[in-house]
Amino acid sequence: MHFGQIFALAIKEFLALLRDKRSRIVIIVPPVVQLVVFSFAATYDLNNISIAVYNRDPGSVSRQLVSRLEGSSNFKIIRMINHEAEIAPLIDNRDVLLVLNIGPHFSADMLRGISTPVQLILDGRNSNTAMTAMNYLRTILQDFNSEWMKRQGQAGPKTVLEIRNRYNENLQSRWFIVPGIVGLLILVVTLLVTALSVAREREAGTFDQLLVTPIRPVEILAGKAIPGIVLGFIESTVIIILMVVLFKIPLRGDIGALYLGIVLFLFSATGVGLMISAISVTQQQAILGTFLFLVPAIILSGFATPIANMPEVVQWLTYLDPLRYFLVIVRGVFLEGDSYGLLFNQYWPMLIISMVTLAFSGWLFRHRMY
Amino acid sequence: MNKNSNSRMRLLGMVRKESWQILRDPSSIAIAFVMPVVLLFLFGYGVSLDARHIPVGIVIEQPDLASRSLAGSFERSEFFSPLYFNAIQDAEKAFDERKIEGIIWLRNNFSSNLLSGQPAPIGVIVNGVDSNQASITRGYIQGTWLAWLTLYAQVQGRTLSMPIELQQRVWFNAALSSRLFLVPGLIAIIMTLIGSLLTAMVVAREWERGTMEALMVTPLRMGEMLVGKLIPYFVLGMGGMLFSVALAVWQFEVPLRGSFWLLVVCSALFMLVALLIGLLISIVSKNQFVAGLIAIIVTFLPAFILSGFLFDINSMPAPIQMITHLVPARYFVAILQTLFLAGDVWPVILSNMGALFLMLIFFFALVWKKSRKRLE
Numbered sequence: 001m002h003f004g005q006i007f008a009l010a011i012k013e014f015l016a017l018l019r020d021k022r023s024r025i026v027i028i029v030p031p032v033v034q035l036v037v038f039s040f041a042a043t044y045d046l047n048n049i050s051i052a053v054y055n056r057d058p059g060s061v062s063r064q065l066v067s068r069l070e071g072s073s074n075f076k077i078i079r080m081i082n083h084e085a086e087i088a089p090l091i092d093n094r095d096v097l098l099v100l101n102i103g104p105h106f107s108a109d110m111l112r113g114i115s116t117p118v119q120l121i122l123d124g125r126n127s128n129t130a131m132t133a134m135n136y137l138r139t140i141l142q143d144f145n146s147e148w149m150k151r152q153g154q155a156g157p158k159t160v161l162e163i164r165n166r167y168n169e170n171l172q173s174r175w176f177i178v179p180g181i182v183g184l185l186i187l188v189v190t191l192l193v194t195a196l197s198v199a200r201e202r203e204a205g206t207f208d209q210l211l212v213t214p215i216r217p218v219e220i221l222a223g224k225a226i227p228g229i230v231l232g233f234i235e236s237t238v239i240i241i242l243m244v245v246l247f248k249i250p251l252r253g254d255i256g257a258l259y260l261g262i263v264l265f266l267f268s269a270t271g272v273g274l275m276i277s278a279i280s281v282t283q284q285q286a287i288l289g290t291f292l293f294l295v296p297a298i299i300l301s302g303f304a305t306p307i308a309n310m311p312e313v314v315q316w317l318t319y320l321d322p323l324r325y326f327l328v329i330v331r332g333v334f335l336e337g338d339s340y341g342l343l344f345n346q347y348w349p350m351l352i353i354s355m356v357t358l359a360f361s362g363w364l365f366r367h368r369m370y
Numbered sequence: 371m372n373k374n375s376n377s378r379m380r381l382l383g384m385v386r387k388e389s390w391q392i393l394r395d396p397s398s399i400a401i402a403f404v405m406p407v408v409l410l411f412l413f414g415y416g417v418s419l420d421a422r423h424i425p426v427g428i429v430i431e432q433p434d435l436a437s438r439s440l441a442g443s444f445e446r447s448e449f450f451s452p453l454y455f456n457a458i459q460d461a462e463k464a465f466d467e468r469k470i471e472g473i474i475w476l477r478n479n480f481s482s483n484l485l486s487g488q489p490a491p492i493g494v495i496v497n498g499v500d501s502n503q504a505s506i507t508r509g510y511i512q513g514t515w516l517a518w519l520t521l522y523a524q525v526q527g528r529t530l531s532m533p534i535e536l537q538q539r540v541w542f543n544a545a546l547s548s549r550l551f552l553v554p555g556l557i558a559i560i561m562t563l564i565g566s567l568l569t570a571m572v573v574a575r576e577w578e579r580g581t582m583e584a585l586m587v588t589p590l591r592m593g594e595m596l597v598g599k600l601i602p603y604f605v606l607g608m609g610g611m612l613f614s615v616a617l618a619v620w621q622f623e624v625p626l627r628g629s630f631w632l633l634v635v636c637s638a639l640f641m642l643v644a645l646l647i648g649l650l651i652s653i654v655s656k657n658q659f660v661a662g663l664i665a666i667i668v669t670f671l672p673a674f675i676l677s678g679f680l681f682d683i684n685s686m687p688a689p690i691q692m693i694t695h696l697v698p699a700r701y702f703v704a705i706l707q708t709l710f711l712a713g714d715v716w717p718v719i720l721s722n723m724g725a726l727f728l729m730l731i732f733f734f735a736l737v738w739k740k741s742r743k744r745l746e
Contacts, residue, residue, distance in 0.1 A: 022660045030667045038675045041690045044502040046682055065534075091541060093717045094704075110533055117535045124543030125707045126551050128419045128502070129682045134538060135509045141534050142512075148533050159480075159490045161515055163508055166465070168498030176501050188666060196659045284395070284571045287662035291567060292405065295670065296412050304680055306503050309418040317412075335499050342467065 005215050009223025013197060017227055027193065027231065031185045035178075035239055039247055042177040042304075046132050052079040052096045054087060059107020065118075068144055069100070074136045091123045097133055098122045113152065167335045178247050179330040180303040183323050186236050186262075187269050187297065191290050194228040194273030198365070199286035211365070221362045224277075225270045232266040243334075252337035261329035261343065264350040268322035271357030278364035297321050302328075325350050380590050384598025388572075392602055398568060399606070406560050406614045413556045414622045419548040421506050423451040427461040427470040430454060431478035436485075436522070440476065440492075443518040449510040465497065472496045472507055542711040553622050554706035555679035557614045561637070562673040562699045564610050565644025566651065568603045570665040573652035592741055600645055607641045618710070628709035632719065636709070639726050640702040644669070646733040647698070653740050673699035701725045 018024050051069070055062050069075050078096060081087065090096045101119035109116035120137060122130045168175045201207035210220060240258075243249045276289035300307070300314065301323035307315060318324045325346040332338035332346075392398040428444060430437045444450045453470060455461040461473045475493035483490035494511060498504045543550045576582040585595065615633065618624045626633070647669065655661040675681060676690075677699035683691060694700050701722040708718045 020657065020660070022655060022657065023663070026660050026663045026667070030663075034667070034671060037690060037693060038671070041686045041694070042675050042681050043685060044681065046685045048684065050684070092712060092715045094708075113533075115532060115535055117537050120536055120538040122538060122540045124540040124546060124551075125711050126678075126682065127540075127543050127546040127548045128551075128680075130540055130543070131509070131546055132502075132505065135505060138509070138512075138536060141536055145532050145534055159484060159492055159515075159519070161494050161512060162491050163494040163496060163511070165496050165498030165504055168501055168504070171498050171501040171504050173501040176499055184671075188671075192659075192663050192666070196662070200659065282395075283658040283662075284575065287571065287658065287665075288400065288567070290662070291563065291666070291670075292408075294666070295409060295563065298674070299413055300416050305417045305419055306421070306500060308424075309421055310416045314412065314416040317416075331499050336466075 002215075002219060006219050006222045006226070009215065009220065010226035013223060013227045014230075016197075016200075017193060017231075027189060028235075031189055031235055031239065032242070035181055035185060035242060036246070038181050039174065039178045042173070042181065044128065044132065044173040045171075046129065046136070047073055048076045049074060049098070049133050049136075050078045050096045051075050052081050052087075052090050052099045053077055053102070054081045054084070054099055055102045056104040057102050057106035058104075059111075061107040061110045062102045065102070065144060068140060069137075072136070072140060074133075087121060091121065094123065094125075096123075097129065098137070100137075110148065174247060175249055175335060176331070177304075178243055178249055179334055180301075180327055182236065182239050182243065183265070183301070183326045183330055184298055184303060185239065186232050186265070187323055188294065189235055190228045190232040190266055190269040191273045191276075191294060193231055194224065194270050195276045195286050195290045196283055197224050197227075198274065198277035198361075199280045199283045202281060203283055217362050217365045220365060221274065221358060224274060225267075225358070228270045228273060229263075229266045232269065233262065236262050236266075249334055251334055253333035254339040255333070257338065257340050257343055258329065258333040260340070260347065261326055261333070261350075264347055264354065265322055265326040265329075267354035268350045268357065271354040271361065272322070274361040275357045275364070278361040297323050300324070319349065320353070322350050322353050377591070377594060380588075381594045381598050384590060384594060385601050388599055389602045391572075392606065398603075403610055403613060405564060406610045407617070409560050409563075410553070410556060410614055410617050411621075414549065414553050414617075417548075417552050417556070419502070419506075419552075420546075421503060421510070422448055424449055424472070424507055424510070425470045426450050426452050426472040426474060426507075426511075427455050427464055428452045429456070429458050429461045429473060429475045431456065431458075431476065432481065434481045436481040437476045439522060439525075440515075440518050443514050443521070444474070447510070447514050450514070465495065468497075471503070472511065474511065549622060550624050550711060551707055552679075553618045553624050554710045555677070555703050557611070557618060558640075558677065558699050558702040558706055559670070559673045559679060560614060561607070561611055561640060561702070562644055562669050565603075565607050565641050566648035566665050566669040568607060569599070569645050569648030570651045570661045571658055572599060572603075573649060574655055574658045574661040577656040578658055592738070596649065596737060596741065599649065600642075603645055604638075604641060607645065608638060611637045611641065624710055626710055627713040628719075629714055632714060633706075633709050636702070636705045636719070636723060636726075639723060639730065640698065640705075643698045643726055643729050643733060646730065646737055650733060650737050650740065653737065672697045676700065677703045679703050695725075698726060698729050701729075 017027070053066055055066065066077070070077055079090065087099050090099065099121045101121060103117065106116055106118070120134065122134060124130045165171055198207060201210065244251055272293060276293060277286050280286040280289055300318045301321050303323070307318050307324065310318070328346050329343050332343055426444065428441050430441065441452065441454070444452045453464070458475055461470070464470050465473055473495040480490050492515070496504050496507055540546055576585065619626050648665065651664045651668070652661050655664055673679070676694045676697045678694070683694050683700070686694065705719055705722045708715050
């Protein structure tokens with residue numbers, strides 16, 4: 001190993017990357033902008049859901065219930081309707097997410113102590129939103145019910161559920177999503193920086209020149225890998241500082257455990273990038289390969305939808321995805337306060353992924369004929 | 371007349387050249403046909419928000435009739451696969467090791483308190499890291515508990531009735547299956563990818579290889595060159611689109627309640643916008659590396675996060691909501707979800723098509739202007 005040569009090659013790679021003003025901007029600006037925009041955008045929490053109420057009940061109890069809804073920050077009553085025919089267009093046109101339909105005998109039944117139905121009509125086009133809204137409404141109704149029973153002197157159920165949420169006490173989706181966005185952005189930048197490096201030289205014909213120099217393939221590999229790792233390391237540090245300062249995500253665990261994860265993740269992303277690059281003949285193929293890896297890697301990582309919900313065969317596929325392990329590490333260190341011991345099972349798969357991909361790309365440098 | 375036929379010939383020549391180029395490099399065909407299949411299969415099966423068999427730990431400190439019947443209710447539910455513990459410490463340990471997502475804790479005085487009429491609280495701990503799954507899990511735990519309460523009251527010869535009974539009717543997706551709304555959204559994302567990727571690289575490559583100069587000295591006019599580049603990719607992209615729709619309907623059993631031809635018209639409109647964005651990227655960047663990076667950054671990631679495919683736009687902060695209006699996928703996702711699940715709801719379709727049409731004009735003008743300037 002000649003470290004001088006590796007170093008010189010790495011410098012050359014950096015220059016190739018940063019010489020062009022456009023590629024400089026493209027590497028640095030978008031990750032930061034996207035972190036901010038996406039972090040504010042990506043939330044499963046609902047607020048100000050537009051709803052309509054169809055109240056046929058002349059009594060006062062239904063008015064209490066409606067004012068309870070008005071007081072909630074989750075719902076915004078935008079229309080009180082008087083005819084059943086108004087319901088369908090409101091929902092069809094997406095003016096409201098749900099309509100609450102209170103029957104004519106509601107107050108009378110409640111006062112007599114008879115169980116009375118309230119109908120809820122929901123737009124199921126986005127089933128997750130519908131389910132979340134339904135859960136919000138159910139909580140409000142449950143509170144209303146138990147207060148009503150208490151006031152009427154009825155005995156409610158003797159057991160109650162005392163639910164606590166661990167690690168993310170107020171169930172803010174931002175705490176879950178922002179660490180995911182970090183992994184996603186680091187992956188995008190590292191992959192693109194490395195995936196095109198060899199393909200670009202192949203297309204220009206300079207890679208052959210590199211191969212006939214005394215630099216050995218291992219050294220070429222190292223020289224090509226360094227820029228992506230260094231850039232990814234700097235960007236992840238910036239992003240983590242932003243997470244703590246701007247988004248106030250609690251950093252509860254060991255920062256060393258986080259950085260060990262970052263380094264392993266960068267190595268595996270670089271390995272995948274170089275492998276794509278070594279397989280492709282043209283830059284277009286390299287970019288395609290990047291896409292074909294990146295898009296499934298993001299979707300199957302557990303970034304937005306849980307891996308546990310996937311069918312078993314797809315779950316096996318996720319074991320090949322370095323982002324899967326990294327997301328557990330970021331969320332574990334930030335929210336759950338994890339340290340090295342609990343994360344061991346996330347570290348070694350990334351180590352294996354990086355060793356296999358790096359070795360394979362080094363071999364391909366010599367043996368790929370085109 | 372003669373001028374027209376000349377122009378048509380030049381255009382045909384351009385289309386032929388581009389088509390050959392596509393056919394010779396199989397990667398374009400791969401983008402248009404292989405990618406939708408792979409992605410739609412992976413995502414259609416992989417992306418789901420419907421939790422089933424959530425691992426929960428049930429801590430029973432004193433096994434008896436009441437605690438066993440409550441555990442039985444969880445055992446029978448398709449939403450849970452319970453593990454049993456005798457002490458809360460063991461459950462906590464499994465919880466920390468992520469073996470279980472929640473703990474249901476029945477203390478040793480649970481049954482005796484229940485029988486003697488004293489308060490008998492049940493402790494529930496839910497892993498809140500994935501907040502969305504956590505609130506779904508909470509909902510299921512509450513539902514199972516309520517069902518058990520009714521059952522338990524019946525066993526004791528009482529009836530338990532709540533003052534207000536909520537009856538829900540979910541329109542368009544009665545079973546609340548997340549696949550039905552995710553698959554149409556995925557089609558929008560995949561089409562965004564294909565449309566912009568296909569074209570993002572083509573002009574950049576011509577600049578990089580210097581063949582742009584060669585095209586410039588031909589009598590080919592700017593408009594002819596643009597249209598000539600768009601037509602083959604449009605055909606390819608629409609092929610991929612129809613393929614995805616067929617998969618959605620037959621493989622994933624998403625109902626197509628709206629009209630098929632309206633879907634084709636909307637898709638064509640969206641495909642043109644996506645192709646123009648790709649073309650614009652490729653003209654501005656002149657370099658395949660930058661073009662590829664921009665294509666990922668401005669098309670795929672915003673389509674994934676800002677389109678309303680997964681995250682509700684109305685709940686985003688107002689400035690972010692304004693940004694989402696710049697994402698064409700936003701309009702297409704709304705159209706697709708409505709056309710597939712609800713039917714031809716004209717107010718929704720027309721307003722979103724109008725927005726896409728405005729984007730089409732805007733991007734065409736921009737591409738036109740940019741490409742002229744470069745050629746001078």
